[in-house]
Amino acid sequence: MPKHSPNLDRVFYALADPTRRAVLARLSAGPAAVTQLAEPFDMALPSFSQHLKVLENCGLIRSKKEGRVRTVELAPKPLQAAENWMVEQRGMWERRLDQLDAFVLQMKKEQKR
């Protein structure tokens, strides 16, 4: 049984903000520059950049600066590893975490309505 997982803390924390979830949503359609990403939000750019930092610090996105432009994308590796995991896991931990998962899915359902 894990005592404490800073990674999990940070990921869930990152997902708890609607701006950050919207950024992830937009990035699922492909990479984008910071200013481009920020455009839909009624927020000063420095504030928006803080959100990107949160997402990057927990590994959900990554970015690369080319010239003046920082291009942001979803981090790819965790996604692939996760797919494998879903097939492999068994046992009590799995069942238990699936419950958490189910709750998350339920909440997403409500968001969709």
Add this chain to the structure above:
Amino acid sequence: MPKHSPNLDRVFYALADPTRRAVLARLSAGPAAVTQLAEPFDMALPSFSQHLKVLENCGLIRSKKEGRVRTVELAPKPLQAAENWMVEQRGMWERRLDQLDAFVLQMKKEQKR
């Protein structure tokens, strides 16, 4: 596209704390009283109760007071509805939210190690 989902905010926020995740874990083994749940944690009872409030406010747990004892359990209905949802959903929203989901699963994998 959803603008803002307080529910999702609250659920993810609740899951961002290791104490609260541990409580959910313990509750997956069955209901328990507040003091019983609090016992493993090096924390004053009022502080612990705050965590329970967070979990209850976002619907992850529910509780009933019988006599002096408040018994806490995982909330059952969201779980069932979520199972149905996983089979039904299609489209871009689904793919996009699956990505979020996959990230969560990856993080859980890391927690398990």
Add this chain to the structure above:
DNA sequence: TTCATACTTAGGTATTGACCTAAGTATGAG
């Protein structure tokens, strides 16, 4: 009735997070 148990309420501190504005840096276009 008296006391212990099982919380609950009240109130305080310290840290963190989400925002802002203003000013700075670095790059690319003209």
Add this chain to the structure above:
DNA sequence: CTCATACTTAGGTCAATACCTAAGTATGAA
């Protein structure tokens, strides 16, 4: 070289969170 673009850094405000201790309430046992 000059200027606009695309951020980035600095620094400040305000609210929310995670703790705490101390004191309260309600219930059940003796």
